[in-house]
Amino acid sequence: MYAIIVGAGKVGRNLGRELIAKGHEVTLIEVSRECYLASEEEFEHAIQYGDGTELWVLERAGIQRADLVIAVTGDDEDNMLVCQVAKEKYLCDRIIARVNNPRNYDHFRLLDILPAVSATDLILRLIEHEVPRYGLVHLLALEEERLEIIELEVSDDAPVAGMPITEISLPDGSLVISILRDNSGFVPKPDTVIQAGDEVLLVLDPGLEEAITAYFAPDAARTAAGP
Amino acid sequence: MFVLIVGAGRVGSAVAKSALAAGHEVSVLDEDPLSHERLDAGQGHSWEDSGGHFTVGTALETDALVAAGIERADVFIASTDGDNTNLIIAQIAQRRFNVEKVIVRVMDPARASWYRQQGLHTISPAEQAIAMLEQALEVEHV
Numbered sequence: 001m002y003a004i005i006v007g008a009g010k011v012g013r014n015l016g017r018e019l020i021a022k023g024h025e026v027t028l029i030e031v032s033r034e035c036y037l038a039s040e041e042e043f044e045h046a047i048q049y050g051d052g053t054e055l056w057v058l059e060r061a062g063i064q065r066a067d068l069v070i071a072v073t074g075d076d077e078d079n080m081l082v083c084q085v086a087k088e089k090y091l092c093d094r095i096i097a098r099v100n101n102p103r104n105y106d107h108f109r110l111l112d113i114l115p116a117v118s119a120t121d122l123i124l125r126l127i128e129h130e131v132p133r134y135g136l137v138h139l140l141a142l143e144e145e146r147l148e149i150i151e152l153e154v155s156d157d158a159p160v161a162g163m164p165i166t167e168i169s170l171p172d173g174s175l176v177i178s179i180l181r182d183n184s185g186f187v188p189k190p191d192t193v194i195q196a197g198d199e200v201l202l203v204l205d206p207g208l209e210e211a212i213t214a215y216f217a218p219d220a221a222r223t224a225a226g227p
Numbered sequence: 228m229f230v231l232i233v234g235a236g237r238v239g240s241a242v243a244k245s246a247l248a249a250g251h252e253v254s255v256l257d258e259d260p261l262s263h264e265r266l267d268a269g270q271g272h273s274w275e276d277s278g279g280h281f282t283v284g285t286a287l288e289t290d291a292l293v294a295a296g297i298e299r300a301d302v303f304i305a306s307t308d309g310d311n312t313n314l315i316i317a318q319i320a321q322r323r324f325n326v327e328k329v330i331v332r333v334m335d336p337a338r339a340s341w342y343r344q345q346g347l348h349t350i351s352p353a354e355q356a357i358a359m360l361e362q363a364l365e366v367e368h369v
Contacts, residue, residue: 053311055337076287077311081338089341104287107315110323 004029004066006052006082008039009216011098015070016043027061031073053081055089063090072098076107083113114143139201148206149177152216154198160215166190174212197198228252231300231326233286233316234307235262238332238352242304244270247279248289253291254280256295257307289323297324306332312340321347 001024005012008030019026028043029052030036034047050057052073063069069086071079079097086092099105099118108116125138137151154161160168165176165188179188180199194200200216228251232243235257243266247253255266255274260283266274274281284291286307297303301319305313310333317331331349333339339351 053338054335055341074313077309077315080315081311085338085341088345101287103289106289107287107319111315111318 001025001067002011002062002065003027003068003070004052004058004061004063004086005070005072006078007065007071007098008047009072009074010037010041011072012070013039015041016046020046029057029061052079058082058085058090063092066090066092068092068094068096070096070098074098074100076104080108080111080113084111087113107198109143141206146206147203149201149203150209150212151180152200152213154196154200154201155217155219156195156196157218158194158216159218160194160195162193164191164193168194168215170202170215171208171211174208175203177201177203228301229254229263229299230294230302230304231292231297231320232254232296232304232306233257233292233295234305234313234332235260235265236306236308237265239304239306240265240268242306243279247277252278252280252298254282254296256282256284256286258283258285286312287319292319292324296301297326298324300324302326302328302330304330310334310338314338314347317347337345 001020003024003026005026005028006018008028012028016026017027026045026046029050030039030041030047031051033049036047042226048061053056063086068220069083069092071082073079076099081098083095087095095113097108097113097116099108100117102118102120105116105118108114139149139151141148176188178185178201179192180197204212228349230246230251230253232239232253233256235243235255239255240262243253243255263274266279266319270277280296282291282295284294286292297320303317303326307313313331313333317329320326321329323366329348331347332363333342333349334353335352336351339349339354343349
């Protein structure tokens with residue numbers, strides 16, 4: 001695979017190093033002379049000096065044959081622009097954009113620049129996983145496929161506590177895929193009985209979170225909805 | 228007509244002033260409060276007294292765009308000093324806020340040209356300067 005990485009800061013350099021170690025061809029593009037010179041010794045021909053938002057710089061790096069373009073500069077507009085031209089002008093199959101300010105995530109989505117990865121969001125997810133606030137944790141969101149996987153802790157007063165899977169009629173577009181109980185996980189059978197304290201993994205169509213929470217953690221659903 | 232101009236540098240502020248003088252309602256958004264002085268300069272009255280609006284904020288902040296009146300803008304001009312910023316906010320104005328007329332300043336002729344093909348109204352000062360210099364050169368040689 002040939003990957004172009006725009007931005008050779010900490011994120012870009014580490015990505016480049018990992019991809020090269022996995023046997024991929026990589027070109028890093030860095031606009032700061034200082035940053036470029038600092039990385040040139042390590043990356044040699046795999047790093048180029050230039051503004052990766054300039055079309056001729058991208059073409060010099062061979063964007064026409066790139067399988068993957070990753071934009072990880074510290075500037076969200078630059079990352080959006082690089083990915084937009086990679087995808088729409090050079091018809092690159094895969095793009096990945098870094099979101100520096102999570103409030104800009106909507107802009108990435110508006111311009112269809114996905115996946116867009118935000119370190120702040122990732123850390124927030126981890127915090128949610130450790131300290132579930134509403135009893136619901138997003139484990140994975142597949143935006144393109146419009147699916148997500150969530151984790152919920154079954155509360156004592158949950159309507160489904162004590163019911164076997166077959167008797168629970170969940171909304172269309174949701175499915176229990178796994179149950180974590182006593183530190184081990186298993187895939188439920190139709191006659192598996194859900195217990196209070198279980199952690200339940202579900203795959204969902206986006207937008208069903210609130211409806212689903214009402215089945216497994218009614219208190220959390222009320223808290224999340226506000227006073 | 229309600230005109231929203233993002234970026235009040237030399238170009239943005241001059242266009243803002245002439246649009247106001249032409250009788251349009253004009254709102255300016257800039258991240259630097261000092262750019263307000265450029266709007267006041269050379270005018271008998273302050274920018275606000277003459278009927279202009281000014282908002283301090285960055286162009287990518289939706290709140291700032293809304294505060295500057297993007298929801299009722301008929302014309303949106305992106306004239307910050309960043310080509311990429313201009314190209315991105317212009318698309319936001321077009322796609323999210325459905326502003327009817329969106330004009331973008333893009334220094335780089337290559338990006339200006341490609342985005343023009345994609346349907347954005349781009350204006351490239353560099354492109355203009357190149358054409359004028361080429362023309363001037365020809366005149367010299369005649």
